[in-house]
Amino acid sequence: MLLQFVINGLITGLLYSLLAIGFALVYNTTKIFHLAAAGLYVVAAYIFYSAVSIFHLPLFAGALVAVAATMGVSLLVDVLVYRPLSKRQSSVNVSLISAVGVLTILVNLVVLVYGNAPKVVENSLKSTYTFGHLILSQPQVWQAVIGLLSVAAFVAFIHYTSWGKRFRALSDDEVLYTTLGYNVNQTRTIVFLLSGAFVAISSCLNVYEVGMDPNMGMNILINALAAMIIGGIGRFEACILGGLTLGLVQSLVLMQLPSSWQTGVTFLILMLFLFFRPQGIAGYKQRTV
Amino acid sequence: MNYFLHIIVLLNIYIILILGANMTVGMAGLLTLCQAAFYGIGAYIGTMLLMQFDLPFIVIALIVSVITGVFSLLISYASLKLKNDYFTLATLGFQMIIFTILYNWVDVTKGPYGISGIPAIKILGLWSLKGVVPYAIFTAVVMCAMVGIFVALKKSPYGRLLRAIRADETAVKALGRNTSAAKTRAFFLSAAFSGIAGLLYASYVRFIDPTSFTLNESLFIICALFIGGVGNAKGSIAGALFVVILPELLRFIGLPDAVAAPLREIIYGLALVVIMFVRPQGMLGEEMSK
Amino acid sequence: MKLELQDIRLTFSNSRKGDFHLLQGVNLAVSEGEITAIVGGNGTGKTTLFNIISGFITDYQGKVLIDGKDIRPLPTYKRAQAGIGRLFQGTQLMGNLTLMENMKMASVDTMGEHPISPFIAWKSIRTHEYQKEQRAIDIINKLFGSDSKYLSMLDQKASALSYGEQRLIGIARLLMGESKILLLDEPTSGVNPVYIKTIADIIRKLVEEQHMTVLLIEHNMNFVKSLATNCAYLDNGKIMQYGQTEQVLNDEGVKNSYLGV
Numbered sequence: 001m002l003l004q005f006v007i008n009g010l011i012t013g014l015l016y017s018l019l020a021i022g023f024a025l026v027y028n029t030t031k032i033f034h035l036a037a038a039g040l041y042v043v044a045a046y047i048f049y050s051a052v053s054i055f056h057l058p059l060f061a062g063a064l065v066a067v068a069a070t071m072g073v074s075l076l077v078d079v080l081v082y083r084p085l086s087k088r089q090s091s092v093n094v095s096l097i098s099a100v101g102v103l104t105i106l107v108n109l110v111v112l113v114y115g116n117a118p119k120v121v122e123n124s125l126k127s128t129y130t131f132g133h134l135i136l137s138q139p140q141v142w143q144a145v146i147g148l149l150s151v152a153a154f155v156a157f158i159h160y161t162s163w164g165k166r167f168r169a170l171s172d173d174e175v176l177y178t179t180l181g182y183n184v185n186q187t188r189t190i191v192f193l194l195s196g197a198f199v200a201i202s203s204c205l206n207v208y209e210v211g212m213d214p215n216m217g218m219n220i221l222i223n224a225l226a227a228m229i230i231g232g233i234g235r236f237e238a239c240i241l242g243g244l245t246l247g248l249v250q251s252l253v254l255m256q257l258p259s260s261w262q263t264g265v266t267f268l269i270l271m272l273f274l275f276f277r278p279q280g281i282a283g284y285k286q287r288t289v
Numbered sequence: 290m291n292y293f294l295h296i297i298v299l300l301n302i303y304i305i306l307i308l309g310a311n312m313t314v315g316m317a318g319l320l321t322l323c324q325a326a327f328y329g330i331g332a333y334i335g336t337m338l339l340m341q342f343d344l345p346f347i348v349i350a351l352i353v354s355v356i357t358g359v360f361s362l363l364i365s366y367a368s369l370k371l372k373n374d375y376f377t378l379a380t381l382g383f384q385m386i387i388f389t390i391l392y393n394w395v396d397v398t399k400g401p402y403g404i405s406g407i408p409a410i411k412i413l414g415l416w417s418l419k420g421v422v423p424y425a426i427f428t429a430v431v432m433c434a435m436v437g438i439f440v441a442l443k444k445s446p447y448g449r450l451l452r453a454i455r456a457d458e459t460a461v462k463a464l465g466r467n468t469s470a471a472k473t474r475a476f477f478l479s480a481a482f483s484g485i486a487g488l489l490y491a492s493y494v495r496f497i498d499p500t501s502f503t504l505n506e507s508l509f510i511i512c513a514l515f516i517g518g519v520g521n522a523k524g525s526i527a528g529a530l531f532v533v534i535l536p537e538l539l540r541f542i543g544l545p546d547a548v549a550a551p552l553r554e555i556i557y558g559l560a561l562v563v564i565m566f567v568r569p570q571g572m573l574g575e576e577m578s579k
Numbered sequence: 580m581k582l583e584l585q586d587i588r589l590t591f592s593n594s595r596k597g598d599f600h601l602l603q604g605v606n607l608a609v610s611e612g613e614i615t616a617i618v619g620g621n622g623t624g625k626t627t628l629f630n631i632i633s634g635f636i637t638d639y640q641g642k643v644l645i646d647g648k649d650i651r652p653l654p655t656y657k658r659a660q661a662g663i664g665r666l667f668q669g670t671q672l673m674g675n676l677t678l679m680e681n682m683k684m685a686s687v688d689t690m691g692e693h694p695i696s697p698f699i700a701w702k703s704i705r706t707h708e709y710q711k712e713q714r715a716i717d718i719i720n721k722l723f724g725s726d727s728k729y730l731s732m733l734d735q736k737a738s739a740l741s742y743g744e745q746r747l748i749g750i751a752r753l754l755m756g757e758s759k760i761l762l763l764d765e766p767t768s769g770v771n772p773v774y775i776k777t778i779a780d781i782i783r784k785l786v787e788e789q790h791m792t793v794l795l796i797e798h799n800m801n802f803v804k805s806l807a808t809n810c811a812y813l814d815n816g817k818i819m820q821y822g823q824t825e826q827v828l829n830d831e832g833v834k835n836s837y838l839g840v
Contacts, residue, residue, distance in 0.1 A: 084566065085565065085566070090565070091569070092373060093320050095565075096374075097511070097515050098561065098566075100511065100512065100558075100561065101512070101558040101560075101565065102562060104508075104512070104555070104557055104558030104561070105554075107554075108551035108552075108554035108558065109551070109555065112548065112551040112555070218504060222504075229375075258393075260389070261393055263385050264385065264389030264390065264393070267382040267383075267385045268386060270378075271367075271379060271383075274370075274371055274379050274382070275367075275370055275371075278370075278375060441697045442697065444697075445691055445696065445697040445704065446683075446689075446692045446708070447691065447693060447694045447696070449680055449692075450684070450692045452673070452676060453676055453680075456674060456675050459667070460667060460671075460673065462635075462655040463659055463665040464684055464756065465657075465659035465660040465687060465689075466692070467654075467656045468656070471692070474693070475694075478694060
């Protein structure tokens with residue numbers, strides 16, 4: 001019984017980690033509090049739904065279409081909104097407010113096209129696998145496998161290419177970054193494409209299991225934000241640690257409390273971290289003076 | 290006619306709500322995403338008072354202000370420990386926690402079923418406000434009083450202190466000002482404004498449930514504030530006009546609801562983005578930069 | 580008022596690179612009614628020391644004594660009220676406030692700065708505001724003369740002033756309060772030579788006429804030589820040299836490691 005909850009929690013946590021990575025890629029490099037990621041999450045879900053349920057593409061192809069399209073929209077958001085605002089050296093609050101605007105636009109475009117009613121990707125009953133006392137549904141297996149592969153690919157990308165360092169350099173000082181001969185726009189393009197991809201992967205894996213509605217984005221994003229804070233802001237790998245921790249704790253809480261308390265509990269944990277360990281589990285205190 | 294008056298009531302309530310947000314966001318420069326939580330606390334506390342006791346409006350309004358104000362101390366505490374994004378995130382957390390409590394504490398709030406049959410407001414313990422006409426007048430009076438309070442505060446040395454904190458809190462501390470206390474008071478006032486708006490809303494609609502006090506509502510209030518303009522009362526009034534009148538205009542054009550509702554939201558979103566480009570302080574707002 | 584630092588230590592822990600000891604036992608007794616300069620290379624902790632004195636950094640070890648009393652429990656604003664004035668590095672004024680409002684913010688008189696006051700004491704607020712205005716005008720008259728352009732600019736946003744002018748007003752503003760000790764962090768940086776002389780004059784006046792104690796961080800050695808009676812050289816987390824300005828600046832060690840001559 002306990003093992004079942006632990007595994008469920010870790011798999012959910014993996015999905016939080018993916019979304020947190022999508023958010024942190026933007027937040028750590030550009031300082032934009034990228035709430036529009038919640039909108040991208042919804043957009044990805046509905047493209048996936050259209051591809052599979054309306055155009056009858058196979059699941060994998062549908063997911064690929066969704067990921068590619070979301071990457072495009074993500075880049076578009078940067079090029080049309082964030083980038084010009086950065087050029088004007090707008091304040092953090094201004095970019096946050098404009099992110100709220102983008103979020104509202106994306107979500108309501110989806111409502112305009114698909115309506116408010118919940119949708120599922122596939123109506124068929126999904127098979128389950130049994131390992132001893134452990135029962136995993138087919139979507140959960142996909143979540144675990146693709147989630148782990150994506151996370152591994154990301155860690156490898158950050159560690160074994162120069163991009164990891166360049167993202168960090170960009171977040172430290174944009175002007176210096178330009179003077180060193182790097183192209184900020186090019187780097188931002190990579191950041192937003194990658195971010196869109198991770199948001200979309202997380203979205204597709206999740207909605208394949210539980211379905212979707214246009215207002216789900218913000219609720220899931222705040223879990224990812226909590227994961228990012230718990231893990232430690234400023235470090236990409238910490239998102240993974242934070243996501244898994246959060247998923248695990250939520251799952252264990254569900255053993256005791258009805259699920260409607262989940263968000264409250266999540267935010268209680270988040271607040272505890274904010275107040276008592278704002279640098280997160282893996283973070284460290286820096287000289288700020 | 291009644292329909293028109295109904296819009297007026299909503300407008301008055303939104304002006305008060307947005308002024309509340311303006312206290313912290315506009316005057317003190319602290320972005321909060323929990324205005325709807327205070328709105329909800331005000332509505333629920335107000336409902337309980339209206340249902341339990343036979344008190345005149347002014348007494349209930351005072352009690353509601355104080356109680357929502359006390360809740361704001363949690364936000365104040367967060368603002369002492371956290372800066373910028375972290376603080377905004379904490380207010381978002383507060384919003385989620387309050388919503389979860391309103392939704393789940395069924396014994397007290399009736400949770401998702403909501404509370405119906407909320408009694409009308411009584412003025413001076415004599416008249417019970419019945420129907421939309423008295424409500425339109427009464428909410429207009431309360432709204433004017435709130436605008437008056439806001440303007441008086443803005444012009445006072447307290448308003449100056451808040452603007453100074455917005456520009457450079459460190460310098461203000463070094464000039465011997467207790468900036469934490471000043472911010473705590475701003476949060477308190479902001480919460481009290483929202484609480485009173487909640488009380489008016491609950492007694493006017495006579496039914497409340499937690500879905501009126503969600504994170505989306507908080508975002509909506511912040512949208513309205515930034516579209517209208519931060520830092521002064523006329524911006525808040527303009528913002529309220531925009532968000533309350535626009536849906537009616539769209540309905541007037543004759544769009545079906547399934548199209549009008551998302552379209553309206555898309556227009557809000559676009560307006561917000563465009564305004565961040567053209568005038569980051571909002572249509573009628575005051576320059577926020579240093 | 581007497582300011583004394585006893586064995587001030589400050590360490591940053593950084594799990595990656597281990598601990599970093601910025602201040603390793605700073606001792607300094609600042610002479611009353613005189614000007615003391617703190618010199619030292621970049622990153623030696625001069626501003627940090629000021630931040631400890633004004634209470635922005637609280638996790639230091641050692642004691643900051645004012646008239647023999649440890650002020651550790653006092654938060655920044657109380658230290659300011661107790662008489663520690665501070666001029667920060669960089670821009671000084673609050674740009675969204677007018678010059679007059681900037682002056683008023685530096686007054687010790689906080690009448691009206693509580694939200695309830697406009698509703699119960701608006702008359703009294705008016706009188707106090709009037710007094711503050713008079714005082715501000717007096718100060719500007721005294722420092723810059725009655726024909727100064729600042730008198731006509733009082734209702735303009737401070738952001739309308741150039742950086743150098745903002746620093747000038749930033750120093751003038753300190754006179755609105757009742758500070759007894761001034762911590763001036765690079766008062767002349769980014770300021771053109773004409774203003775540097777004005778700033779030096781203002782500081783001198785403060786010490787001579789109001790018997791203020793001044794502690795000053797400066798990289799402009801001519802300014803230090805012309806103004807400061809005493810000089811403390813901060814390096815390796817400690818005061819390595821302390822004495823009369825000429826003496827310290829002529830010391831071989833200081834010359835080699837800091838002045839580079």
